[in-house]
Amino acid sequence: MNAQIAQFHSIDARTGEASQAFDAHGIDDVAAACAAADAAFEAYRHTGREERAAFLERIGAEIVAIGDTLIETAMRESGLPRARLEGERGRTVGQLKMFADVVRRGEWLGVRIDPALPDRQPLPRPDLRLRMIPLGPVAVFGASNFPLAFSTAGGDTAAALAAGCPVVVKGHPAHPATGALVADAIRRAVEASGLPAGVFQHLVGPGNELGSALVQDPRIAAVGFTGSRAGGLALLRLAQNRPVPIPVYAEMSSVNPVVLLPHALASRGAALGSAFVASLTMGAGQFCTNPGLVLAIEGDGLDAFVAAAAGAVQESAASTMLTPAIHAAYDKGVAALAQHDRVETVARGCAATAPHDGTAAFFATTADAYLADAALGHEVFGAASVLVRCRDEAELGRLLAAAEGQLTATLQMDAEDEPLAARLLPILERKAGRILANGWPTGVEVTHAMVHGGPYPATSDSRTTSVGSLAIDRFLRPVSYQNLSQSVLPADLRDTGAADLPRLIDGKRA
Amino acid sequence: MNAQIAQFHSIDARTGEASQAFDAHGIDDVAAACAAADAAFEAYRHTGREERAAFLERIGAEIVAIGDTLIETAMRESGLPRARLEGERGRTVGQLKMFADVVRRGEWLGVRIDPALPDRQPLPRPDLRLRMIPLGPVAVFGASNFPLAFSTAGGDTAAALAAGCPVVVKGHPAHPATGALVADAIRRAVEASGLPAGVFQHLVGPGNELGSALVQDPRIAAVGFTGSRAGGLALLRLAQNRPVPIPVYAEMSSVNPVVLLPHALASRGAALGSAFVASLTMGAGQFCTNPGLVLAIEGDGLDAFVAAAAGAVQESAASTMLTPAIHAAYDKGVAALAQHDRVETVARGCAATAPHDGTAAFFATTADAYLADAALGHEVFGAASVLVRCRDEAELGRLLAAAEGQLTATLQMDAEDEPLAARLLPILERKAGRILANGWPTGVEVTHAMVHGGPYPATSDSRTTSVGSLAIDRFLRPVSYQNLSQSVLPADLRDTGAADLPRLIDGKRA
Structure with missing residues (x-):
């Protein structure tokens, strides 16, 4: 329990006036959220592709259902104009829809099958099957500059949920009211989809203490961050110094x-x-x-x-x-x-x-x-x-x-x-x-061939993108299964399941 | 220039007797090797797929051409029996052949094309094309326990060369004579293929100084390592503390x-x-x-x-x-x-x-x-x-x-x-x-669905494998090209080039 609950406020970006007050979460809340995310991980990662895709779409529908309150709240907190925020809402919902399609299509599973060669000399070759599995609960740090598309339900959250990872968002303190509306919408989608509440959690508070604790929690398996170079590097250093280091995907700074x-x-x-x-x-x-x-x-x-x-x-x-x-x-x-x-x-x-x-x-x-x-x-x-x-x-x-x-x-x-x-x-x-x-860099399409990434210090990991469907790969790792019987193999790798998925057989596209 | 050239010896593993002496490279040699690798990078990464594949196969042929001297030398230095080393040689050559096939097939390029949508409302969508490019020169630390298959011309070297990265090997001091024979074979393949000498270089010496300098050289873009946990973590720490951090793929320890x-x-x-x-x-x-x-x-x-x-x-x-x-x-x-x-x-x-x-x-x-x-x-x-x-x-x-x-x-x-x-x-x-x-973990197939990797501390990066064709991904990063004209686009992404490659069009397999 938190003996003292700190409060912080939603600020009108234009006037600087404080309005709605929020109770900041404490360190104990971080631990509780990570425990719930970890407890939810097994159930969530075993959801079927259709079930997970429908959940992502449901999040989009719940965000739309908030209506104009969301736009007005984000306008007040960010100072951004209506048209920009309506566009950003469309982008957020479109991003969830894109990841739903990606989940359904199954490229992200990266299925590879090398059939057994029982007669190979001098030794038989075993049956080997590979697929990607999710890393585990992901901590997402929302960006101040995209209060919808790169914050609570933004690109990192959508990609991590698509990969099968529960998400714990550290909401950006610059738009707590917007974040709370979106977090509630995601919680409604979680509930409506019959998923454990630990699939999505939202922590808020000023300062760095919450975020530091989140990145250091042993149950967190990866971090998505968009923000300043100083902030990204601080999280990276914390993650590298854990007993078990984890990847940090920090999109930091660029002069383009x-x-x-x-x-x-x-x-x-x-x-x-x-x-x-x-x-x-x-x-x-x-x-x-x-x-x-x-x-x-x-x-x-x-x-x-x-x-x-x-x-x-x-x-x-x-x-x-x-x-x-x-x-x-x-x-x-x-x-x-x-x-x-x-x-x-x-x-x-x-x-x-x-x-x-x-x-x-x-x-x-x-x-x-x-x-x-x-x-x-x-x-x-x-x-x-x-x-x-x-x-x-x-x-x-x-x-x-x-x-x-x-x-x-x-x-x-x-x-x-x-x-x-x-x-x-x-x-x-x-x-x-x-x-x-012959274009300008400020338009970033949310699509399959987009890379919103780049060599250090633009990001902490040039091998990845934080926008577009390739962003799902950040939250996956490969596992190989050798000679497992059909009934023990994960469904996606059984002869029947794999036949529906894009896959390589002996390295060739099947 | 190195004022004092330290010498070290090839040791007979069985008797402990020292034989052939080797001049250890110095810190200046590290800098020179990295400069040469960097200078060779542009030419090497622009080699065509067939040219690069043929080069990998040529390395295999040159290793075979060493003949029994290689096996006898490796037996003496490692204490491993003939049959095991003959098998390991076969595995090494097979690994190069596999990567040659992978290079030819082009899956590793990860081509994605999102065609322009000029009539999209409210804004047209640009043409976006994505491919993977190599990270840059790679430092490879050979393993003592696989003097052929995971050393000078081992899995890391083959994967990095396949990706288009020049390689600087820090040869394992436990088998310097074996390493020298293999390095000479690779150099012959480089020369026969008309490639710059900086595509492959081999540094030898006892102690940690050379390896530390290599990992810290600003021209090195990634590190492959197989060895002890202490050694892997030391390199990881050095790489993380560089002004520009780089990925380290360290395969360290496991009780399986x-x-x-x-x-x-x-x-x-x-x-x-x-x-x-x-x-x-x-x-x-x-x-x-x-x-x-x-x-x-x-x-x-x-x-x-x-x-x-x-x-x-x-x-x-x-x-x-x-x-x-x-x-x-x-x-x-x-x-x-x-x-x-x-x-x-x-x-x-x-x-x-x-x-x-x-x-x-x-x-x-x-x-x-x-x-x-x-x-x-x-x-x-x-x-x-x-x-x-x-x-x-x-x-x-x-x-x-x-x-x-x-x-x-x-x-x-x-x-x-x-x-x-x-x-x-x-x-x-x-x-x-x-x-x-119902098998035993000691047989590791070099194939497409293999994962020789795993969560920390088995490796430093659970998202990767160091054996099998997926290992090539460790040395690549995505680049997106927006509205580039056909003549400026890389050949693999032009309409004509991409048509020959496995690719996603609007996220769907073409």
Whole structure:
């Protein structure tokens, strides 16, 4: 029991006013939640594919059933506009539906069968069958910047539940009321599906104590996190120092370089400048894939790009940021760039009209200056970006090769730029999880070929993605079954069950 | 340059006599090797599938071409018998051939295509294409106990090369002459295939300094290791503390529980006892999957099992162990068990006839005693095993649930044991990477459905296997390409290239 129950409040992002109070969970609640998740694991991982898929869809239906209260609550807590949050709700429900389809289809089971070869010389070969099984209860840390699509019922939760893992969410304290509505919806889906309550649990509270205890609980088998580099690395370190270390999938920070290739710049520099600022300022710049770095070789069209971008930034309205702390960090990061003696402030957005508004900021510097100060490559979370002017292709290549790992890298290119793009591609592949041409990184499709991941420090594990159907693989591990009789084998690996599943027989697709 | 070149020697495992001297590499050599591997990476990862497959096969051919010198050298350095090493050579060559087939088939590329939906509302969907790319240069630490199949040209090397990663091997100092022969063969294959020399490099030396430097070199992107828990955890810690952490695939320790189910015990206790000892003593017990723990419920047939096993152990000849250090560690581990006041020494093998012979050891204890002392569950590398007598199924279940992660778990069972086996299976799945019925864990097939892995501390990463074709996945990461034109896309993802590959289109198998 918790002798003292701490309280914290839902905060209106625009005004900073506190409203609804929430009781924070305590350390004992973490242990109880992990025990319940562990107790639920066996039953949940043995649910059939159809049953599990229907459960995921039911979660989506329950979220929709909350109605406009959910949108209004999320608007108040995040400062994000209605259209964005309605879109995010659609994305959340679509994500659950996608994972339901993935669960039904069964690719994720990774079934492989090597039939027995009783006559092989010098020794017979046994019957070997492989499938993926879930790791165990997963701790999910919701992100502040996607209060629906990457929070309580977000991508990590959907992927872990799809894999057969119970989930314990540490709700983000920036949107407790939104989180509570969604958690209740998931609990209703759990109950309606006849599953044990331990399949989904929701812990809330300010500070780091709850999350630290959660990651260190021996019953937790993996961690999903979206947030700051400092936060992700702290959880990673805790997980590595456990008696039994566990994987941490932390999506942390990225400046998402956009490379303006010469022909594209020459033919449409001004249009690129406007489009860039639309991506930069969307959602007050609070996207993991916000374009925080623009690279260009000096030449035709660059001045037009800068002029158009500067104009668009100057016209951009200030927007409420997610939390006062994020706003303060943004202002601090922008101030550091503005005061940097080798960085020019090209343009600032319209002045703030409310206490927690962020105003866009566009800076420029040289490749020499950028390469000389690693701090210039660090993410300033919000609508801030730095243009780096390069003298030539070689300097551009050096700059890309020196960059940290990124979620995305974007090429703005015309057909005549293709040879240069092809030369840059191998460098970009080693730096980023997703490479785009002639788009902007801020749109992340929830689909099968998406990678929202990338080399460290963009994420803690470049082998994975946190968006898209491949995200399920993070919560699975392979088990091989040798010479088990049909009645003891898991149903998916029996001759009858495996025939319905995508599978490799002797390494060949059956 | 290395001012002082340390020398070390090839040791005859049987006599302990030193013969051929080797110059140890120094720290500068590590840096040079990593630079060469990094320089070779781009060219090597862009080799075509057929070219890379042919290179792997050529390595196998060059190993075979060494002829009997390889077998005799490995016999002298490892103390393992001719038949075992001839078999191991066959396994090594077969492993390379398997990976060549895997490379050709292209499943490992994991191609996924989500075609553009230009008319989607409210926004068009871009074209998204995903494939796996290699992580970068891989450091491989050869194992002492498989001087061919899991050393210089072993499973880790084959999987990393198949993935498109250059390899820097830290050769095991227990078999430097064997390693040098194999490394030369690989170098000949590199040259014959027209590949850069940095694709494969071989560093040798005693002590930990070389390996530590290798794992910390910023150009190394992943580590494969097979060996002791202390060694694996030391490398893991180094890798986690790098400025850019990298994955370590360490296969470390396992006691591989064998569970004797009641009906099997009653019907064939004596036969199981003899077969168990054959598995226990094979290769002087120096297998990662050696059956170091036997669990049984008190009942019919257990006495017959013990009597037959004791007899077989007593008749088992002492065998040369791989190195004097391994022999000393084995004797120490056996002495600790023999002196344990709750452990009974059931039988010892024949006395040693040479200085580095190990003699088999079979112990028994109770579940209470086993659960009370975690040290009884630690691996004693060699032909030592502990039988734990359980009072009932509940006690057996508790013991399995309390066990550390394992590479394998084995059920000896008759048809009448199937209900009990089915009840135990969920526990075993959470503990082991491979579950066997009516076999012995010491045979590890190199095939597609094999998992040679398992929960920590059996390995450092339960999501992977180090044997079998799935091992290639350890050295790959996904990259997504959005709206890239056909000419800029990697060839495997162009409309023409992808059509030849196994792939998912919109999540469905095409």
